[in-house]
Amino acid sequence: MRLLLATTNQGKIKELNKILGDEGFALEGLGKQAAEVEESGATFAENALLKARYHHQRTGLVTIADDSGLEVEALNGQPGIYSARYAGAGASDLDRINKLLQEIKEVPDAQRAARFVCVAALVWQGGERVFVGEVRGQLLRATRGDNGFGYDPIFYFAPLGKSFAELSDAEKTAISHRGVAFRQLAQWLKEHWQEVEERYRRYAGKDCADD
Secondary structure: OEEEEOOOOHHHHHHHHHHHHOOOOEEEOOOOOOOOOOOOOOOHHHHHHHHHHHHHHHHOOOEEEEEEEEEEHHHOOOEHHHHHHOOOOOOOHHHHHHHHHHHOOOOOHHHOEEEEEEEEEEEEOOEEEEEEEEEEEEEOOOOOOOOOOOOHHHEEEHHHOEEHHHOOHHHHHHHOHHHHHHHHHHHHHHHHHHHHHHHHHHHHHHHHHHO
C-alpha cells in the first residue's frame, strides 16, 4: 500500500518506514525541491493537517504528515510547535539544543521534565483523521548518543536508562511519540483501507467522467 509522507527529512522517512512497513505500508517522501507549507497553525494537529491537506491536493495520493516537538515543563510547554524553528532559520539540531540548554541551565535536575509530542495526520479523498502520541522524560545537561536527530541527544528516558539518541532503532520505535502515533494510524488504516480506497476510486472515476 503506497502512501505519501509529507516530509523531506530522511531520518523521519527511515524511522516511519520501519514502523509502517511492519504493517504492509510503503512510504515515499517528498522530493528535495518540494514546496514547504507554512506552519501557521496554533497546535501540532493544525500544522500536521495543513501539510497533509496541501500535499494530498497537490498529488491526489493518500497523504500522511506529522507535526511533533518538545514541550519543556520549566518553560511552560515551550518550544512546542516552534521546536524546529527554535534557534531561527537555518539553525542546526545542535544550535537548537544549545539554545534550549542555555535557557534551562539554572533549572534543577528534578524540575527538568519534558515530553515529546507527535500528531500524525492522515488525509485522503473525502476524509481525514489525526492520531496523537507522547512520551515523557527528563532533559540532560549535555548531549548523549548519536543515533537520533532533533532533541534526541538530551532527552533522557528513565525506564531504559538512555537518551533517545542512545536507543537502538528497535527500542526507539517501540516507545517513541512517533511510534505511538503512527502505530495507531497504521492500525486504523488496516481496518479502514477498503473505505479509503473506495473513496479514491469514486473520485478518480468522477474525474474521468467529467473529462
